[in-house]
Amino acid sequence: MSRFKIETSLSLSLLLLMFAGGVRAGTLYVNCGGKGPFTSIRAALKALQQVPGPSTINVSGTCNENVVIQSIDHLTLNAAPGASINDVSGGNADTVDIADSTSVSLNNFTINGASNLFAASEFI
Numbered sequence: 308m309s310r311f312k313i314e315t316s317l318s319l320s321l322l323l324l325m326f327a328g329g330v331r332a333g334t335l336y337v338n339c340g341g342k343g344p345f346t347s348i349r350a351a352l353k354a355l356q357q358v359p360g361p362s363t364i365n366v367s368g369t370c371n372e373n374v375v376i377q378s379i380d381h382l383t384l385n386a387a388p389g390a391s392i393n394d395v396s397g398g399n400a401d402t403v404d405i406a407d408s409t410s411v412s413l414n415n416f417t418i419n420g421a422s423n424l425f426a427a428s429e430f431i
C-alpha cells in the first residue's frame with residue numbers, strides 16, 4: 308500500500324474516532340404499542356443512560372408502563388398529540404418517577420395513574 312493511502316486511511320480513522328468521542332446528545336423516537344427499535348420509554352431511557360445530555364425522546368402512542376428517570380440530566384420527553392403514559396402498577400408506584408436527575412422536561416403528555424408524579428424541585 309502506498310504511503311499516501313496509509314496516511315489517508317489513518318487520518319480518516321482518527322477523524323471518525325474524534326467525532327464518535329464527541330457525541331454528547333441523542334434524539335430517540337419511541338412508538339409505544341407499535342413497531343420500531345424503541346416501543347417503550349424505558350427502553351429509550353436505557354439507551355441514553357451513558358450518553359451525556361442534552362437528550363430528547365419523542366413519544367407517540369399509549370405507553371403502558373411506569374417510567375423511572377434516574378441519573379439522566381438535560382432530558383426532554385415530547386409527546387406527539389394523544390401520547391400518554393399509563394400506570395401499570397395498580398397504584399403501587401408513581402407513574403413517572405424522577406430521581407437524581409436535573410433539567411428534565413415532560414411536554415404535552417397525558418399521565419394516568421398514581422399521584423405524586425414528581426416534585427417541582429426535580430426540574431431545576
